[in-house]
Amino acid sequence: MLTQRRKLAWPVVALAAFCCVVLFAGFFAPYDFATQDRDTPFAPPTAIHFVDAGGTFHIRPFVYGPGDSGQSAESSAQGSDQPYPLRWFVLGAPYKIACVFTSRAHLFGVARPARIFLMGSDGYGRDQLSRFLYGSQISLLAGLIAAILSVAIGILAGGIAGYYGGWIDELLMRGGELFLALPWLYLLFAVRAALPLHISQWQVFLLLISVMGLIGWARPARLIRGVVLSAKERNFVLAARGFGASDAYLLRRHVLPQTYAVLLTQITLLIPQYVLAEVTLTFLGLGVGEPMPSWGALLSSLQQYSVLSSYWWMFLPALLLIPLFVVFYAAADALQELHKSVPL
Amino acid sequence: MNPGPRSNGSQLEPLLRVSGLGKQYLQRRPFSHTKIAVDAFQDVSLTIFPGKTLAVVGESGAGKSSLARCIALLEPATNGTVELAGTNLAALSGKELFSMRREVQLIFQDPSSALNPRLTACEIIAEPLLIQGEGTKSQRRARALQLMEQVGLDPAWERKRPLEFSGGQRQRVAIARALALGPHLLILDEALANLDAANQTLILKLLAELQAAHSLSFLHISHDLRLVSEFADEVAVMRLGRIVEWKSTRNLFASPEHSYTRELLASVRSVQSILLERSA
Numbered sequence: 223m224l225t226q227r228r229k230l231a232w233p234v235v236a237l238a239a240f241c242c243v244v245l246f247a248g249f250f251a252p253y254d255f256a257t258q259d260r261d262t263p264f265a266p267p268t269a270i271h272f273v274d275a276g277g278t279f280h281i282r283p284f285v286y287g288p289g290d291s292g293q294s295a296e297s298s299a300q301g302s303d304q305p306y307p308l309r310w311f312v313l314g315a316p317y318k319i320a321c322v323f324t325s326r327a328h329l330f331g332v333a334r335p336a337r338i339f340l341m342g343s344d345g346y347g348r349d350q351l352s353r354f355l356y357g358s359q360i361s362l363l364a365g366l367i368a369a370i371l372s373v374a375i376g377i378l379a380g381g382i383a384g385y386y387g388g389w390i391d392e393l394l395m396r397g398g399e400l401f402l403a404l405p406w407l408y409l410l411f412a413v414r415a416a417l418p419l420h421i422s423q424w425q426v427f428l429l430l431i432s433v434m435g436l437i438g439w440a441r442p443a444r445l446i447r448g449v450v451l452s453a454k455e456r457n458f459v460l461a462a463r464g465f466g467a468s469d470a471y472l473l474r475r476h477v478l479p480q481t482y483a484v485l486l487t488q489i490t491l492l493i494p495q496y497v498l499a500e501v502t503l504t505f506l507g508l509g510v511g512e513p514m515p516s517w518g519a520l521l522s523s524l525q526q527y528s529v530l531s532s533y534w535w536m537f538l539p540a541l542l543l544i545p546l547f548v549v550f551y552a553a554a555d556a557l558q559e560l561h562k563s564v565p566l
Numbered sequence: 567m568n569p570g571p572r573s574n575g576s577q578l579e580p581l582l583r584v585s586g587l588g589k590q591y592l593q594r595r596p597f598s599h600t601k602i603a604v605d606a607f608q609d610v611s612l613t614i615f616p617g618k619t620l621a622v623v624g625e626s627g628a629g630k631s632s633l634a635r636c637i638a639l640l641e642p643a644t645n646g647t648v649e650l651a652g653t654n655l656a657a658l659s660g661k662e663l664f665s666m667r668r669e670v671q672l673i674f675q676d677p678s679s680a681l682n683p684r685l686t687a688c689e690i691i692a693e694p695l696l697i698q699g700e701g702t703k704s705q706r707r708a709r710a711l712q713l714m715e716q717v718g719l720d721p722a723w724e725r726k727r728p729l730e731f732s733g734g735q736r737q738r739v740a741i742a743r744a745l746a747l748g749p750h751l752l753i754l755d756e757a758l759a760n761l762d763a764a765n766q767t768l769i770l771k772l773l774a775e776l777q778a779a780h781s782l783s784f785l786h787i788s789h790d791l792r793l794v795s796e797f798a799d800e801v802a803v804m805r806l807g808r809i810v811e812w813k814s815t816r817n818l819f820a821s822p823e824h825s826y827t828r829e830l831l832a833s834v835r836s837v838q839s840i841l842l843e844r845s846a
Contacts (some may be wrong), residue, residue, distance in 0.1 A: 460674075462697065464640050464672055465667060465693065466663075
């Protein structure tokens with residue numbers, strides 16, 4: 223039990239840390255996600271230096287200003303390249319914390335006219351790191367909403383099917399199979415097509431996420447049905463029935479709590495799946511629209527062959543998703559182990 | 567059908583009268599839609615008088631547990647009637663049945679599966695009161711603590727969960743829970759089978775005390791004739807879903823009629839003689 227808890231610790235800590243960063247994206251991001259800079263389209267990740275052209279070592283890292291960046295390294299004879307030191311806790315573009323408080327504090331930044339693009343910039347000169355952090359809010363929210371929706375319907379359908387059995391069970395499970403057989407991507411195309419063209423980005427987004435969550439209920443429902451089938455046969459359920467307990471009471475107090483561990487694991491597994499679904503949808507232009515960033519929006523510029531072949535840093539958001547998903551799956555795995563080790 | 571012993575307490579109204587009770591399970595054949603009926607037990611008639619103990623003894627598969635569940639109102643019987651304190655249970659409305667459940671409680675064989683591992687001892691013992699809508703939360707807790715004391719559990723353990731108790735203590739929690747609603751009939755479905763010998767004796771002693779204090783009747787279901795003989799007023803021997811012999815305990819030991827009863831008694835005696843030989 224203890225070792226399982228310890229095993230659970232690192233994915234949970236990593237997830238919590240990432241969520242913190244994403245929650246306070248405005249603070250960790252050096253720039254606003256929508257601010258364009260036409261002078262620096264597709265700028266590569268900014269190099270951070272400790273040693274200047276003259277060979278002097280600086281304790282405070284610095285970047286080179288515009289105009290001479292890039293050339294400066296090679297043509298060190300040029301005297302005009304000016305270092306701009308990296309500063310911690312600077313004031314910059316205003317942003318909202320929790321949609322209420324306005325702040326201008328940023329974790330790091332450089333003085334104008336220098337720019338710092340740790341992950342490069344996109345075609346409009348927008349900082350990719352800032353867009354990635356703000357985009358994480360939307361993509362993770364999408365994953366979370368969809369996962370909670372499908373698990374919520376799953377627990378309802380699976381709980382009822384497993385508990386009552388008989389024709390209700392048959393009906394719900396055959397219905398679930400129908401949903402499993404749905405080609406969901408094309409269904410979403412149809413849903414988007416059925417919507418009016420001009421509705422707000424947020425409405426489209428929430429609607430598509432909801433549809434995604436709603437059609438994904440069958441898998442969690444099957445899982446929960448299985449747990450409920452064995453849970454309802456336990457003697458303490460029978461004993462409570464002997465005291466005159468109603469079905470609602472039995473489900474709430476004795477049967478469904480036995481499914482919580484499975485549910486938690488299921489949500490942890492579903493979030494990355496739905497995040498990927500958001501990425502796919504937005505990549506195809508169905509999800510979040512400009513100027514709102516999301517992981518799908520960040521990657522959608524890769525549709526252009528010139529971007530794909532010339533600007534390698536545009537792949538960075540996709541690379542960053544890998545460790546994140548690994549953490550999610552590790553957390554799901556650890557939760558499953560923990561749930562196995564709880565004796566019932 | 568064996569009429570059973572009528573000698574003791576003949577003037578009293580019986581607490582429980584079971585007549586012609588039967589239970590059939592429908593079992594589906596594999597790879598087929600036809601169902602076959604399997605009799606768990608059939609044509610069982612029993613009476614229990616207030617404050618008395620009736621033991622039902624038989625091998626596993628004899629239908630004892632199904633009988634216990636039918637009498638405890640956990641499963642409907644296929645035919646026959648169960649009368650509790652003169653009321654035919656089949657004729658009751660849902661609401662009347664709900665309050666009739668206070669009268670009869672079942673104690674399971676395996677206390678660890680009969681107690682929800684997520685709940686505390688206090689919550690478990692107070693649960694019947696909660697379900698029957700009795701008292702406020704603090705009243706229910708006070709009653710639970712009182713019951714814990716009655717069954718020999720330290721009330722300071724109220725926040726412990728079933729897994730933190732030993733097997734004997736868990737069975738005490740289950741007994742406390744069964745007593746919460748003040749039943750008149752307790753059904754012990756192999757309630758001692760999972761305990762070691764020392765705990766069996768302790769729980770038997772506790773049950774005897776409770777019987778005297780609350781004038782409880784027990785229906786004690788067991789495969790262990792030796793164990794119930796120390797405890798029961800009457801013994802009914804069950805075989806293949808039928809009661810083959812039903813007598814007062816002394817009569818059964820003195821003059822067993824059915825061949826199966828003799829076999830059971832012989833096995834008890836052989837165990838006793840082996841033990842005697844060893845100690846000699």
